[in-house]
Amino acid sequence: MKLSKLIEGLDIIRTNIQDFDQDIKDIAYNSKNVEDGFAFVCIKGFKTDGHEYIDEAIKRGARLIVVDEFYDTSRLEDKIPFIKTSNTRRALAIISANFFGHPSKEFLLIGVTGTNGKASTTFMIKSILGQSGHKVGLIGTVKNMIGEKEIEAKHTTPESYDLQKLFFEMKKENVDSVVMEVSSHSLELHRVDGCDFDVGVFTNLTQDHLDFHQTMENYFAAKLKLFKMSKKRVVNIDDEWGRKIASIYPDSVTYSKENGGDVVAKNIKLFVNKNQFELWHKDQSVSVTLSIPGIFSIYNALAASACAVSLGMDLKTIKEGLEALKAIPGRFEIVESNDRFTVVIDYAYTSDGLLNLMKTVDEVAKGRKVLLFGCGGDRDRAKRPVMGEIAGKMADFVIVTSDNPRTEDPIKIIEDILVGLQKTNVEYVVIPDRYEAIKYALQNARENDFIVLAGKGHENYQILKDRTIHFDEREVVKNILEELKG
């Protein structure tokens, strides 16, 4: 692509470029990916600074270096074409969108944000759109999908270059609508700048990621960016932060279980493996049987339905789309159900997620509620005692274990959880090795136990120090049950 076209819309503080007609073959934001004829965009990161790799990028054949405003360009003046810009993360998004021809302008793009429910809501929206004949792309935590083809996901929301490339692939495969999770990190770090959002959907906001955003107000401000970028907005007004968005954008389509929004659910009935409810929009209603259990699934279904309503879809199509979805990986997924006990895995890893999960368990469990969970290392520490207290209040027996301790000592993380757990009188054990903890739960299961393995859901790994080991709870439960039989 011609350099002049690549840099359209970029704010240029300084440059030494003479020839804007030259061709740039591709873009890299990691020096290791630079090849002959590439542009290298330097990002000052949390671990290292991309500007330190300029020489490496030049050696690998970079033709253009994009640097941030703090960088002293004197040593690049006679060496290589460069552009100094005010924010290289934003620059990466702009030039990537230019390079791939702004694919998101050519399909319907729906962004879903919020602390909980993003993944499930995107799956439900995909199912509704698929039901009405659309070829849908999906981008999110669990996996990326082009129609039914699955692609592994590394991030909830990919880096801007990877995102635009994925959009481009989707467009090539005739996708006409894309539904994606939009994390607050991605909004703060400009990963979705240059995306053309038709609808922004807000699920809720509860305490999470304060290690990154510091305050709830900053966290909310990051989320709000999506709604500034979107043409239409869909908002949960049972959530106080959702009500703020709806007051800023009064034309939002609202949904609610309790506060009379545009789209509401009534007569909700919860079962172990499904939910039933009436879905209302204005004076019309349909009855829906949702194969995804849990009270939170009702909210996710409302978010997806309100999104479909904002696109002018009718209730019958919405019902068919919701009912066509049979499961969402790692979301209240029943991995074992025998005549003695039931085992469910769920991704809940925030205080609010855990509370909602246990409220659902409370509705459906016949016997003891056994909860196994841990908290991630190098992430929000404040939530640990809170989750401990919720666990103690909501479960009959708690197994405290590890969940991606990363560089932290697993025992120290568990001690933080115990501060909250010990405020309650619940019976508990501590078993730091997650495999052994699950084995304990299964080995000691009593008649009618409802065993909940929280935190990992669809994830198939465990991050310990600098190692990532394979750990898929579906497999783990199966293997342990085999082992116990033998």
Ligand SMILES: CC(=O)N[C@H]1[C@@H](OP(=O)(O)OP(=O)(O)OC[C@H]2O[C@@H](n3ccc(=O)[nH]c3=O)[C@H](O)[C@@H]2O)O[C@H](CO)[C@@H](O)[C@@H]1O[C@H](C)C(=O)N[C@@H](C)C(=O)N[C@H](CCC(=O)O)C(=O)O
């Ligand atoms: C906090 C955060 O989001 N960090 C992201 C950020 O890393 P960073 O800026 O710190 O990068 P860095 O490692 O310091 O490197 C700086 C630059 O030097 C470059 N580099 C580095 C080494 C080298 O040899 N050559 C080179 O050029 C790197 O490519 C990078 O451009 O930019 C990287 C490149 O895009 C991301 O991979 C990285 O995500 C990390 C792995 C991460 O864990 N992010 C999580 C927190 C995240 O984003 N999560 C949200 C979901 C949250 C949720 O809702 O649960 C998500 O959307 O996934």
